[in-house]
């Protein structure tokens with residue numbers, strides 16, 4: 174992972190959106206508060222995913238925020254994004270590293286498993302993500318992470334991401350236990366005031 178990227182803060186994840194213009198407007202309004210942006214759209218076909226990822230990459234370049242593509246290391250490589258996030262069904266971590274190169278941010282979902290985090294680190298992940306910590310309206314997660322995972326994974330020496338139903342109210346305890354990045358969809362994009370919500374997460378970190 175390129176050392177110029179921050180290693181703490183708000184890790185903003187896009188909501189499923191079919192209209193690219195409106196997605197860009199919603200992201201642009203809050204991007205100043207984000208350390209990283211992930212493009213995630215579970216409802217789009219390949220053509221729309223490429224269009225949206227490219228449009229978000231242009232915005233991220235203007236703002237100096239890295240763009241990480243969910244699920245799809247090949248798309249990340251094709252458009253020259255800054256990284257990819259892989260879950261258990263999204264391909265091999267070492268193969269993604271070989272495709273994307275050493276500079277890329279490569280993240281891996283570890284759910285509720287420290288053992289999976291150890292394996293991800295050994296395979297070349299730049300960060301490990303645990304979750305869901307709380308019930309999420311964005312994704313019905315079957316596995317529940319607990320704060321001890323954040324504590325116990327400190328020895329890996331990688332940024333630890335917490336995800337799943339995280340609000341400005343429940344986030345401080347996770348940061349206190351060791352979360353380096355708080356990954357959020359609904360807590361920002363479903364908020365009555367998305368910018369104020371994004372600021373509330375960002376203010377948990379001194380950058």
Ligand SMILES: Cc1ncc(COP(=O)(O)OP(=O)(O)O)c(N)n1
Nearest residue numbers: 243258259260261282302334336356
């Ligand atoms: C930062 C971060 N953590 C976890 C996930 C979830 O990945 P995955 O389990 O592959 O599920 P989907 O997001 O693909 O539905 C993530 N995307 N980002």
Ligand SMILES: Cc1ncsc1CCOP(=O)(O)O
Nearest residue numbers: 309311312337338357358359
């Ligand atoms: C992708 C993902 N993986 C576990 S929970 C989740 C969704 C996170 O979204 P929200 O912040 O709205 O709960």
Ligand SMILES: [Mg+2]
Nearest residue numbers: 244259260263
């Ligand atoms: Mg996935």
